[in-house]
Amino acid sequence: MLFSAIFAGLCLLTAPVRGQNATSAYVDPSVPTGTPIPGDYTGALRPQIHYSPPKGFMNDPNGMFVDAEGVYHLYYQYNPTDTVAGNQHWGHATSRDLYTWENQPIAIYPGAEGEAIFSGSSVIDVNNTSGFFPNQTNGVVAFYTLNTAEEQTQDVAYSTDGGYTFTKYANNPVISINSTQFRDPKVIWYPLTQRWVMVVAYAQEFTIGFFTSPDLTTWTHASNFSHYGLLGLQYECPNLVQMPMLSNVSIENPLDESNVASSDMFILYISINPGAPLGGSIGQYFAGTFNGTHFTPVDQAARIADFGKDNYAGQFFYGIPATSPQISIAWASNWQYTQVVPTGQLEGFRSAMSLPRYNVLANTTRGDYTLVSLPYDLSSLYSSTSSLANSSSLANSSLLYDYSSTVPSGAITFNMTIASIPLANVTGTANFTFMSSVTGESIRGGFYLGGDTPFWIDRGYIRGFENPFFTDKFSTNSLINTDTQTFRLQVVIDRSILEVFLENGLRSATTTFFAEGMLDTLLISTRELNPGVQVSAEVFGLNSAWSRLENSNGTVAGNVTMASQRVRRNTLGHMSL
Numbered sequence: 001m002l003f004s005a006i007f008a009g010l011c012l013l014t015a016p017v018r019g020q021n022a023t024s025a026y027v028d029p030s031v032p033t034g035t036p037i038p039g040d041y042t043g044a045l046r047p048q049i050h051y052s053p054p055k056g057f058m059n060d061p062n063g064m065f066v067d068a069e070g071v072y073h074l075y076y077q078y079n080p081t082d083t084v085a086g087n088q089h090w091g092h093a094t095s096r097d098l099y100t101w102e103n104q105p106i107a108i109y110p111g112a113e114g115e116a117i118f119s120g121s122s123v124i125d126v127n128n129t130s131g132f133f134p135n136q137t138n139g140v141v142a143f144y145t146l147n148t149a150e151e152q153t154q155d156v157a158y159s160t161d162g163g164y165t166f167t168k169y170a171n172n173p174v175i176s177i178n179s180t181q182f183r184d185p186k187v188i189w190y191p192l193t194q195r196w197v198m199v200v201a202y203a204q205e206f207t208i209g210f211f212t213s214p215d216l217t218t219w220t221h222a223s224n225f226s227h228y229g230l231l232g233l234q235y236e237c238p239n240l241v242q243m244p245m246l247s248n249v250s251i252e253n254p255l256d257e258s259n260v261a262s263s264d265m266f267i268l269y270i271s272i273n274p275g276a277p278l279g280g281s282i283g284q285y286f287a288g289t290f291n292g293t294h295f296t297p298v299d300q301a302a303r304i305a306d307f308g309k310d311n312y313a314g315q316f317f318y319g320i321p322a323t324s325p326q327i328s329i330a331w332a333s334n335w336q337y338t339q340v341v342p343t344g345q346l347e348g349f350r351s352a353m354s355l356p357r358y359n360v361l362a363n364t365t366r367g368d369y370t371l372v373s374l375p376y377d378l379s380s381l382y383s384s385t386s387s388l389a390n391s392s393s394l395a396n397s398s399l400l401y402d403y404s405s406t407v408p409s410g411a412i413t414f415n416m417t418i419a420s421i422p423l424a425n426v427t428g429t430a431n432f433t434f435m436s437s438v439t440g441e442s443i444r445g446g447f448y449l450g451g452d453t454p455f456w457i458d459r460g461y462i463r464g465f466e467n468p469f470f471t472d473k474f475s476t477n478s479l480i481n482t483d484t485q486t487f488r489l490q491v492v493i494d495r496s497i498l499e500v501f502l503e504n505g506l507r508s509a510t511t512t513f514f515a516e517g518m519l520d521t522l523l524i525s526t527r528e529l530n531p532g533v534q535v536s537a538e539v540f541g542l543n544s545a546w547s548r549l550e551n552s553n554g555t556v557a558g559n560v561t562m563a564s565q566r567v568r569r570n571t572l573g574h575m576s577l
Contacts, residue, residue: 008173010306020483027089030112031080031089036103036558041546042516043347044466044498048409049381050332052102052352054556056080059338059351060184060237060313060327062090063107063142065163066320070100071218073163073261074329075107075142076353077094077119083344086548088116090144094559098327098356098376100545103558108144108157108166118152119237120144120492121186122163123196123318126159129217130148141216143167143198145183146173152182154200156217175200175211175219175390184237187216188318197222199268203234208270210293222293225268229284229302232275237313239269240290243323246372249362254504255325255374262323265361266290267371268297271313273335277304277469280336281312285359285363298369305371307476308509309334310497311354320462325358328374333495336469342514343496354510355492355499361394364506365479374505375492378413383541394526394535396428404520407541411494416524416537418449418487421480426450428529432522434493439463439517452477455502457511464514474509478502493519494542539548552570 013532039054046052056079063075078091090108091554093101108117120143124132134137146155149549153173157166175185181203190197198211198219207226211219241442245263246254253259265287273281283305288297305314314330333341333351344350356376361369389401394416403412418430430444441464445457460472480487490501495518498511524537547554 015034028087030080031087031106031109031255033109034105036105036560037080038157038555038557038561039103040348040554041464041550041553041556043343045343045347045514046349046546047352047494047497047541048546049099049378049494050352050355050497051064051093051329052347053078054103054558055348057083057339057350058091058494059085059331059333060119061331061353062119062144062317063314064125064329065140066120067162068138072317073095073122074101074353075122078106080106080571081337083348084339086116088118088147090117090142095226095283099381100548101120101376102549103556104164105559107164108142110289112122114148116147118145118147119184119313120154121315121318124185125216129196129214131328133160135355136160138162142183143187147183150180151176151178151270152180153180154185154198169217175215177288181205181234185422186237186239186315186463188240190290190292195292197240197292199238199240201238201270203236206235207229208238210269210295212293222342223295224255225295228286228300229270230272230277230282230299232272234496235270235272237271237336239313239314239316240295241269241316241326242266242290243287243326243359243361243371244323246360246362249372249504249506250481254362254372255358255360260323260325260360263361264289265369266322267293268295269314269316273312276309278309278474279469280304280309280334283312283314283330287417289347303371305373305487306330306508306510308474309471310512311510314354316359318563325360325556328359328373328418330354330510332512334469335549337467340464340467341512352497358505362506367506372505373508374501375490375499378383378492378542381411381542381545383543384409387392387538388541389539390537392473392536394524394537395533396526398523398525399537399539401522401539402437402519402520403522403541409521409542409544409547410518411492411542411544412539413490413492413542414522414524414537416489416535417537418526419485419534420532421449423482423485424531426530428533429525430487430489430526430535432491432524434498434519435521435523436515436517436519437521439515440513441517441519443511443513443519445491445500447478449480449487453479455507457498457500457509459511459513462513464516474511476502476507476509477489478507491543522564
């Protein structure tokens with residue numbers, strides 16, 4: 001949560017009043033309470049399979065968990081009154097498939113003028129260690145940073161209705177160190193010590209603090225992790241998660257249950273901003289072991305989670321078994337330009353989340369403990385049971401597909417496999433281009449099979465947004481697997497977001513773009529490949545996850561049924577059962 005310095009300055013102008021207990025009342029009548037905010041999801045730039053807020057400004061994902069009924073809860077940093085950061089609340093949406101999201105009423109509000117509810121996390125207190133939930137196994141406890149001009153503290157709110165409404169803990173804060181740069185708590189349960197563990201950022205000291213607790217309200221400092229990897233100007237949004245290992249990353253379906261092995265490895269994920277190599281914000285991770293109080297990395301290397309420029313503050317869902325691939329969502333933007341992208345003035349919202357992603361660790365030829373990242377199963381969104389276009393003979397050839405009339409969502413995905421690549425003297429390229437038949441704009445990418453095998457993305461032919469920080473070209477290197485002699489690529493495009501996944505997710509990138517005309521044509525081509533190389537590709541249309549929720553006026557109303565049941569306004573300024 002990085003606009004804290006700007007926000008602190010604004011708070012100084014508004015004579016902030018501290019109000020951290022359960023009786024503090026929300027003071028802004030312009031923010032809807034107890035009912036979801038309606039949204040128009042039909043805009044030309046509005047993603048159709050990625051989550052975005054109904055209106056206003058969204059940044060970091062917060063508090064993510066999956067409950068016992070299989071409902072995924074996504075909270076997020078939210079300004080419901082403007083399309084720039086500020087006036088921070090926790091927005092809320094729920095889903096059963098991680099693509100079809102139902103907007104819920106705002107979950108946590110500031111308690112007084114000058115306060116903001118910054119980033120954090122949630123857990124399910126199954127055994128009622130907190131004492132908040134007598135005779136209940138589904139109580140949700142949220143941890144967030146309360147930001148004021150004077151201090152950032154770690155506060156608690158709890159929910160007895162499964163995470164829809166919250167009551168702030170009467171004895172907040174639960175951690176206070178008299179600092180204005182201390183934020184973003186992420187809490188997990190560590191079964192070997194029967195303790196809760198919190199990681200939290202001492203932002204400008206480049207330190208992640210580890211705290212432990214038996215009851216979610218009494219916290220003891222255990223250790224620090226300091227000055228590792230890329231520093232930038234501050235650390236933010238840490239995550240600690242146990243991660244399974246792939247037995248073989250090279251097989252066609254690497255996430256097959258038989259190929260995923262339980263592991264005692266953890267990753268510590270740290271976001272930095274500003275100061276990323278490409279500018280602005282970025283996520284990095286460290287693999288290591290954790291004993292309940294101390295994290296020990298396997299090395300000091302900074303492993304970058306995404307080689308694009310629009311993937312930040314990623315968070316992992318609480319409640320996924322440690323033996324299963326972990327599921328994450330990140331904010332698909334960058335603090336260098338997020339508050340001026342054209343979706344604000346054109347469509348009344350800013351920012352979207354990344355695709356939900358499966359995550360596991362894998363050891364590769366030159367990269368031990370690489371975080372594999374693959375999109376959560378998209379097949380439920382396919383517009384037809386068979387591919388819209390395909391070719392099994394794309395070597396030194398091309399596939400052109402016009403989806404302007406067949407995919408109204410504008411969202412498609414394609415998979416490409418290059419096989420029988422020789423072990424020496426490799427030549428050739430494999431490229432893709434998404435273009436607009438109306439404006440001629442395009443976003444494109446490709447792979448050079450020779451040399452150091454670079455992969456590149458270029459958004460410089462899109463004309464709808466100009467900004468000196470909106471870097472237009474990105475690249476990485478993806479070695480050809482010498483065991484299988486193959487290269488695999490998956491690409492997903494969704495109106496204004498492109499995500500690519502190389503070599504079964506060993507490399508990934510998230511890139512936003514803002515075209516003047518809808519992109520409606522895909523070209524996949526290969527050139528100068530060695531004799532005997534085989535190339536195949538399949539293209540699938542993706543249905544809009546929002547259109548099925550629209551009313552007759554084209555508005556997505558959100559969960560108004562549950563909202564109508566909340567008939568009593570409590571002292572936190574939102575409705576509750």
